[in-house]
Amino acid sequence: MRKQEIQAKPEAIDNQCAAGAETGYVRPLVDIYEAGDVMTLVAEMPGLDEAKLQVSVEQGILSIEAPFCSADEAPPQHREFVRRGYRCKFHLPEVFDAQGISATVKEGILSLRLPKAQAAQARSIEVTVH
Amino acid sequence: MLRQNLLQEMGQIQRQFNQIFYGGGLAPMLARLTAPDTHEDACGGNQGRSQGRVAVNLREDAKGYYLEALLPGIEMEQLKLELTENVLSLSGAFNAEPLLDEEIAWHRRERPSGQFQRKIELPEDVDVEKVSADYHQGLLRVTLPKVPAAVPKKIAVQIR
Numbered sequence: 001m002r003k004q005e006i007q008a009k010p011e012a013i014d015n016q017c018a019a020g021a022e023t024g025y026v027r028p029l030v031d032i033y034e035a036g037d038v039m040t041l042v043a044e045m046p047g048l049d050e051a052k053l054q055v056s057v058e059q060g061i062l063s064i065e066a067p068f069c070s071a072d073e074a075p076p077q078h079r080e081f082v083r084r085g086y087r088c089k090f091h092l093p094e095v096f097d098a099q100g101i102s103a104t105v106k107e108g109i110l111s112l113r114l115p116k117a118q119a120a121q122a123r124s125i126e127v128t129v130h
Numbered sequence: 131m132l133r134q135n136l137l138q139e140m141g142q143i144q145r146q147f148n149q150i151f152y153g154g155g156l157a158p159m160l161a162r163l164t165a166p167d168t169h170e171d172a173c174g175g176n177q178g179r180s181q182g183r184v185a186v187n188l189r190e191d192a193k194g195y196y197l198e199a200l201l202p203g204i205e206m207e208q209l210k211l212e213l214t215e216n217v218l219s220l221s222g223a224f225n226a227e228p229l230l231d232e233e234i235a236w237h238r239r240e241r242p243s244g245q246f247q248r249k250i251e252l253p254e255d256v257d258v259e260k261v262s263a264d265y266h267q268g269l270l271r272v273t274l275p276k277v278p279a280a281v282p283k284k285i286a287v288q289i290r
Contacts, residue, residue, distance in 0.1 A: 029240040029241050030240055031225075031239050032238040033235060033236045034234070044202040044268070046269050076187040077189060078187065078188035079187050080185040081187060081200055105267070107202060107204060107265075108201075108203060109203040109268065
């Protein structure tokens with residue numbers, strides 16, 4: 001398992017392919033669910049080149065991007081899928097704490113944990129009964 | 131009704147994948163290449179994984195056959211790769227439910243879930259003893275070497 005820091009202001013991604021061609025992007029399939037004070041985003045990115053994965057939050061936009069460079073080999077004679085890079089963007093409402101986002105990648109699945117900011121969490125106010 | 135449709139769909143897939151290697155030659159594979167690629171939706175997001183099916187690519191060179199399959203999020207213990215006679219079988223389960231005590235509110239749910247199985251009939255010249263597989267970031271690669279007799283050898287002929 002690999003843990004990555006979310007960068008508030010990412011540096012330029014190295015999008016250049018050393019060998020082979022850059023293959024364009026598809027949007028990964030995602031699950032988004034909320035449990036308690038945490039929103040979880042799960043993105044399927046099979047064949048991901050984890051070294052090129054970049055997750056960032058900038059001006060309320062959560063971006064996931066992982067370019068893919070095709071290998072320098074003959075194309076398959078039988079093809080049912082095309083390997084491409086993955087890219088998607090989401091509006092990140094202000095209720096989420098961008099600094100508190102954590103990400104893990106395992107078996108081609110990116111999991112993002114988005115906690116709500118303290119101020120946005122529902123607070124129960126204790127009532128003192130006299 | 132739903133169940134029946136599901137089973138029909140699976141039957142179609144079964145026929146489709148059995149054709150990949152059927153007869154052992156490349157002809158069926160090449161015939162399929164000329165068909166338009168119907169495995170991508172408008173946004174291209176499914177990467178050939180609609181209905182939870184396993185998408186495979188197959189390449190052949192002089193030394194062997196190379197199979198790639200998109201299998202994101204499979205625990206190694208959950209992925210079964212079996213070779214019976216000359217049939218390679220891939221099976222396992224996608225996307226187990228998140229195990230949380232709290233109640234879950236779903237906002238988006240696109241990932242397929244459930245069991246999968248795919249059987250592929252191998253050509254006769256596969257050296258079944260030397261089949262190897264590698265799984266990394268949701269991509270399974272299976273290397274199926276050809277039996278040495280099938281690899282053309284270059285023999286230097288000395289002319290005196």
